[in-house]
Amino acid sequence: MSKISTIFHSYLSDNSLLDLEKLGSEDKKVEVSRNTSDTLKNNILRESKFNNNIVVVAIVLLCIIFGLGIFFAIYYRDSPTTIGVIFGGTFLSLLAIVSRLRKIWLEKSLMDVSLSVIEDMSPQDAAKFIQTIYYNMLESNKKR
Numbered sequence: 001m002s003k004i005s006t007i008f009h010s011y012l013s014d015n016s017l018l019d020l021e022k023l024g025s026e027d028k029k030v031e032v033s034r035n036t037s038d039t040l041k042n043n044i045l046r047e048s049k050f051n052n053n054i055v056v057v058a059i060v061l062l063c064i065i066f067g068l069g070i071f072f073a074i075y076y077r078d079s080p081t082t083i084g085v086i087f088g089g090t091f092l093s094l095l096a097i098v099s100r101l102r103k104i105w106l107e108k109s110l111m112d113v114s115l116s117v118i119e120d121m122s123p124q125d126a127a128k129f130i131q132t133i134y135y136n137m138l139e140s141n142k143k144r
Helices: 003-014 034-075 080-118 123-143
Strands: none
Touching (some): 003 080, 034 080
8 A cells, every 4th residue: 555545544534534435425524624634734745755855866876877887888898798787787777766766756746736636625625535536546456
């Protein structure tokens, strides 16, 4: 479970909203306090900042690995087998980092969008939005 879904799950369980029947239902009004909405915003903001730091570290790693690959390719330019191993290892390392960076970026984007959308909403509307996003995330994870 990703960090954003954990945050959403915690928020929804704190407000007794982990029930699909309540989603979009007007007859079942659930009071959501401003305090839990502020807590949600703070949690999303904290995790978004953490993800920003992870993105910076991943990009620095990409640059270092790329630089090392270039250095070793120039250093071992007379050995084609070694250059092949260097390029293969560099490519696989970069591929692993980029795939993880993509997942972090998608999670960070969802956090940023959620934060900007719920910023000006009432707590009840924000709860409906979070429910919708959370259950859509669960559905998309089931399909994978």
